[in-house]
Every structure is written in C-alpha cells, then in structure tokens.
Amino acid sequence: MNEKSSTAHREEISELLKELVITRIEAQMPSNLKMSIGSYGSFTKNQLIQHVTDDDEIGRQVMKMHIRFIRAQANGQLVDALNSVADE
Amino acid sequence: MNKGVIITLPRHDDVTEYISQFSKEIIDEAQSRGIPVKELKDKSCSLVEFEKIVNGLNYKLIVLNGHGSEDAICGYKNEVLVQIGVNEQILKDKLTYARSCDAGVKLGPEAMKLNDCGCFIGYELPFVFYHDSQRETNPLKDNTARLFLEPSNAIPISLLKGNLAKQAHENGKRFILKNIRKALRQKTNDAVGFAEGLWNNYMGQVLLGNPEAVL
Numbered sequence: 001m002n003e004k005s006s007t008a009h010r011e012e013i014s015e016l017l018k019e020l021v022i023t024r025i026e027a028q029m030p031s032n033l034k035m036s037i038g039s040y041g042s043f044t045k046n047q048l049i050q051h052v053t054d055d056d057e058i059g060r061q062v063m064k065m066h067i068r069f070i071r072a073q074a075n076g077q078l079v080d081a082l083n084s085v086a087d088e
Numbered sequence: 089m090n091k092g093v094i095i096t097l098p099r100h101d102d103v104t105e106y107i108s109q110f111s112k113e114i115i116d117e118a119q120s121r122g123i124p125v126k127e128l129k130d131k132s133c134s135l136v137e138f139e140k141i142v143n144g145l146n147y148k149l150i151v152l153n154g155h156g157s158e159d160a161i162c163g164y165k166n167e168v169l170v171q172i173g174v175n176e177q178i179l180k181d182k183l184t185y186a187r188s189c190d191a192g193v194k195l196g197p198e199a200m201k202l203n204d205c206g207c208f209i210g211y212e213l214p215f216v217f218y219h220d221s222q223r224e225t226n227p228l229k230d231n232t233a234r235l236f237l238e239p240s241n242a243i244p245i246s247l248l249k250g251n252l253a254k255q256a257h258e259n260g261k262r263f264i265l266k267n268i269r270k271a272l273r274q275k276t277n278d279a280v281g282f283a284e285g286l287w288n289n290y291m292g293q294v295l296l297g298n299p300e301a302v303l
Binding site: 024025027028029030032033034035036037038039040041042044061065066068069072078081082084085086 | 101102103106155156157162188189190213214215216217218219220221222232262265266268269277278279280281283284285287288290291
C-alpha cells in the first residue's frame with residue numbers, strides 16, 4: 001500500500017470508529033442523563049455526539065473511553081475482572 | 089502528624105456540586121469514628137486557606153475534590169491548590185485521595201518522590217460519571233451518579249476505617265467492578281454506557297507512594 005492509500009485507509013478507519021462511537025452513544029444514552037468528563041464538564045447526549053463528530057479534544061476522550069472498553073471486552077480483560085468479584 | 093481529615097468541597101459547577109455533596113458520606117464516616125474533619129467549602133477552598141489549614145492542622149488524610157490536570161489539582165472556581173513545581177511537597181507523607189482528573193499522571197508521582205509513609209490515590213484518566221439532569225437540585229437522590237461516586241467514596245472511607253492504602257485502593261476498584269456487574273444485570277440500554285464509564289474509572293485509578301500507608 002503506498003503512502004496516499006495508507007493515509008486514506010487510516011482516515012476511513014477513523015471515520016468508521018467515529019460512526020461506531022456515535023451509534024453507541026445514540027443507543028446507550030438516555031436523553032435525561034448527562035455525562036461528566038473530568039475537567040471538561042458535563043454533556044448531554046447530543047453534545048457528546050457533536051464533540052465526537054467535530055473530533056475535538058472532548059470527542060477524542062469519549063472515543064478513547066469507548067475503544068478502551070471494547071478492547072477490554074474483546075481481549076477478555078473485562079470478563080476476568082468481573083469474575084474476580086463474582087462471589088461477592 | 090495528627091489523625092484527622094481535610095476535605096475540599098469547591099461547589100462552583102454541577103460536577104463539583106455532585107462530588108462535594110456525595111462527600112457527605114466520607115464526612116459522616118469520619119465523624120462516626122470520632123476523627124476530626126476540617127471542611128474547606130466554596131470560597132474557603134482557596135490556595136491561601138488550603139495551605140494554612142494543611143500546615144496548621146497537620147491532619148494526615150487529605151481528600152481533594154475538584155478539577156485537575158496532569159500537574160495540578162484545583163479548588164473553588166479552579167484556583168490551583170496543589171501544583172508541580174510550586175507546592176507538591178505539601179502532600180508528602182499525607183494520605184491523599186484526589187478525586188480529580190489526570191493528577192495521577194504527573195502530580196501524584198512528583199508529590200510522592202520524597203515521600204516515606206504517605207500515599208496518593210488518584211486517577212491517570214479523566215474521572216467520569218453520569219448524572220440525571222432531573223436530579224441536579226438534589227444530587228444525593230441521583231442513583232445514576234451514586235453508581236460512580238460510591239465506589240470513589242469507598243477509598244477514603246476505607247482509609248478512615250484504618251485500612252492500608254493498598255486495601256483502600258483495592259476496595260475502591262472492587263466496588264467499581266461490582267457496580268459494573270450490577271449495571272449489566274439490569275439489561276437496559278444505558279447499562280453498557282454505565283459500564284464503560286465505570287471501566288474508565290477502574291482503569292484510571294492509581295495508587296502511588298507507600299502501599300502500607302495507614303491513617
């Protein structure tokens with residue numbers, strides 16, 4: 001793959017990840033809730049989606065959070081952790 | 089050093105209002121054990137007041153509620169209370185729980201450099217929680233926020249009970265995992281979202297300094 005198509009490929013993956021995170025927020029977050037993210041403040045569902053769409057710092061933090069969780073689900077880390085408290 | 093707890097309660101936006109109100113459980117635990125508590129509320133959560141109280145009372149446990157960054161923790165209206173290169177040594181040999189974002193990345197390690205018997209429990213990632221906008225006038229009745237803030241409270245509460253720093257750190261993490269299980273058992277649409285936020289806090293929580301540190 002040459003450099004141009006590699007960049008285009010990375011951009012495509014990035015857009016797909018954005019779409020994935022937006023879809024997850026739309027499905028998972030009720031409109032009466034706000035999400036507080038550290039020092040960035042509190043955000044409604046629509047505000048979070050806008051930040052992810054804009055690919056700004058807040059949007060990137062949200063995406064990292066989603067990807068971290070998806071990765072933990074996929075590699076078994078989440079299940080192992082949950083099983084460690086299963087009998088409590 | 090004296091047995092006692094200093095707790096910052098900035099309350100200048102909805103985030104600090106929530107974490108300050110939920111800190112009532114920490115204060116109640118200390119009082120029930122006869123451990124003196126000094127609250128730094130609102131405007132008294134300033135740099136001048138913070139340094140005066142920490143140095144003057146010399147209480148061992150410090151609970152910092154407030155916004156933060158990798159190198160600082162803030163108080164009322166984001167006035168910096170502790171910062172690398174300025175006064176991080178104020179946390180030396182204290183048991184510090186910092187409910188502030190990212191302070192575990194640089195400030196925590198720096199504060200613990202000359203530390204002997206203290207610890208710093210904080211976060212290397214932004215601390216995340218969901219809250220119900222219909223409960224904002226009465227945060228303690230917000231069971232969504234409780235899912236996130238109770239495990240966080242468990243850390244200073246565990247220290248107040250006389251547990252070692254490593255036990256308090258572990259208790260906090262286990263509480264998060266139990267709440268992830270609780271959320272996922274609900275099988276509602278928001279369950280996975282809650283689990284994601286809780287997992288973020290689980291992965292971000294760090295213990296620095298002396299793991300055997302005790303109040």
